[in-house]
Amino acid sequence: MHEQDIHFHPQHHRQHAGGRAKEEYLEALWTMLYEGRASLEELKKRLGSGFKLGIWQSLIMDGLVTQGSEGVSLDFTPEGRQRAEKLIRSHRLAERLIVDVLGGAYEAGACEFEHIRHEALVDAICTLLGHPRECPHGLPIPPGECCRRAANAVKRSVIPLTQLEVGQSAVIAYVYASRDGQLHILEGLRLVPGKVIRLHQNRPVYVIEIEESHVALEETVAANIQVWLDSCYWEDGRNPPSQGSPRPRGFGWGRRWFRLLRRGSKD
């Protein structure tokens, strides 16, 4: 994995003295280029008082970045871009880990790993770390299902909404908006991480139930909503579909109708 490339190859840092500081510059440049403007002046603004021209010039010497005349149109060399992308990737993934896994408010420093509700995610982390048995303080870590199975590969823990089966419920993991304006609508409909949704139909448009209201979504929007695989369940207590054994085909409407009737008579 990319993170490992960076963190577990110390010689990478040793090759360039002051690697940490340089990396700051690479990250800053990457973000500036993403925003669409990059000049030496703005780099100064962004890095504040820590800015040293020498470090920037050494980056140019290393062949990682290029600079136009008079400090405008800064850019990466292909190698520099690759380095920066890796940095940004590991940085943001770490943030994701802290926010999603360690309990949210990372500004406040209140990380609560033990409150993770999604076992699949804990198992994924456990597998990633090679099923460790003790914590850094030497205390035992109770083995999980994954340790017993001694799983070696990390299974994907989120799937897009489009892969749910009709009638299944699941907890939203991530929501991505294709346009900025969409965020407000999604937020307004409470289509946000942590909410339980239920898929009512998937053709010709996706109809989901969230917070007691029904929402129709086009496939492109539905594909941008990711749910925890582990959280998928059928409301009538059936197990989530095991991968590999497809659900029986045909008479879907009959079964569903039957279920509707049965549930209807209960309440």
Place this chain on the structure above:
Amino acid sequence: MRKCRLQDHPVIAILGLPNTGKTQLFNQLTQRYELVANYPLTTIEKNIAKLKVANKIFTVVDLPGFHSFFVTAEEEVYVRQELTTMRPTIIIQCIEAQRLKQSLSLTAELLELGLPLIVCLTAVDETKRQGIKLSSQRLARALGVPVIEYSALTNTGLEALKKAILKVGIAKRAVRYPLPIEKALKKLGSMLPEDMPFPFLFARLLLERDPSVWQNNSWLAREGLKAQLTEKIQDFILTYRANSNRIITEKMGSWAEKVAESSLSREGQLKEIRLQRLAFVLRHPWWGFLILIMVLTIFYLAVVGLAGFLEDLLATFCFDPLSAFIKELLPQGFWQDFLLGEFGVLSLGLFNALGTILPILFSFFLIYGLLEDIGYLPNLAILLQRFLSKLGLSGRSMLPIVLGFGCKTMASLMAKTIPSRKEKLIALYLIAFAIPCSAQLGLVIATLGHYGLLSFFVYLAFIGLVEVLAGIILNRLIKGERRADFIQELPTLRLPKLKALMTKTIYRLWWFLREALPIFIIAAVVIFFLNYWGILAWLKGLARPLVNGWLGLPDQMVEALLLILARNELGAGQVLKIAQAGQLSWVQALVAVSLITMFVPCLANVIAIIKEVGLKTGFLMLLAINLTSIALAGLLRLALSLFYGG
């Protein structure tokens, strides 16, 4: 009436998400009637009326529903612009109690306007049925604004609302953003012109980089301001290392969640209402179609049965005796002919409108209003989209097309809000082309009532087919992209209320009469003189090859086609009359009703189209519609005569 000036009195604006009962409240508050129905965007243009509360006069404005000030669709630009120009003194937000959480994000935005805000909870009784308890006191405390529980059914809460209007104070912002964002907002706000309304809101929209902020904004168009603002925003983006838009929406969302949780409590297990399960069946590919066929059959039976009954009733007790009386009064000759002849002002104009067309429209509007109030139409739109997604249309365009069955003009206005130009053109064309509007469909059913249910379904199959064909061809012809990012909340299915339904039906009839009756009478006069001077006979001769030859219809159809030019119902009524006289065969009747469905959309629709797409494109569309309608009607005759021998 609609010209009630905004500046005269303090303005109260009614805002809220789509389909939250804003117009309902407006109607009750001002004792007026504007159309209400159970689907989003029933109101497309603002409604204005006066309201007197304890000697103080206010202007109440009812605006279309919208989701947020960050614009994602055209109707939202409209609402924002209306708000900035009318500068309301009080805002009432309608919140459907069931969708409290979904509405509170908008509340957070409204609290940022720096205006007095009143929250009006609608459909409170429904939450009770679902086992959710909503405490309006706790909600009011959490929001810091008055919260009124309002029920349109029992009409309670109106007095409390009026009291609140008199003493409500300016609302305070509720959501705090992270410090860097707050600082930037303050800075941006101070840079905006002094006289600009809602500086905080606009500062936030600028920071969130809503591109539509710059559109038609005279305040921001000032010398050099744009450059300064963009500079400041760029600086902020450089130093703030997060997507401010996401942070802001998340803050609003979590605030909404917290407020809602604090004022809602569950009483036992949540009961899923059975009606919602029905909604699922309505959209189901098989059951949905079965239900659609049932609905159409009910339409047919109701219009044929009820309208026929009413028509007979009116004829026997009102119009027949009246005609007989006038005939006795006036000697045979010009005047009797002018009033009661084949094209008489009374017989073709007044009596026709009141005695024949009104009963048909009454029956039709009754059933249609029922479907509207239940909330069937958005679900139908989803059912039909399965087939129409092939036509290059996204879900966004389906509802306007389905609503075309109610009124094509309203549907065209709604189609205006479709973001992609290609889709908009296709939708406008399809609406204008072969979707029969309520008046047409009612009369078509009445006509086909003489030929049996099968003919009605043949007719529906035909117009369905030509719509699909037109859609496929247009999809090929018009260049552009479809924008598939449609999100639509489906309305809660509701049991309709008889009183509201009757009110709606009667208002629709009244609007029809107000608009159409003068045209009916004028058209009768014109065609009377055309006939009197022999021009009609000459026209018939001229059109004979087309009408007789190609379409295989009797000469009288020329009159019907002429009358269509004046008013759709008038032409359709003429076809009905010809059919009643037994002068049309099965095939001829089908050809005739198909032709009048496709031929020349009504004037209001034409104007709506031209306003939207411009004179040239609009004219081209109309030309294409009319030519293809005649061609297709002829083809239909050929096809049917193969089977039935014409």
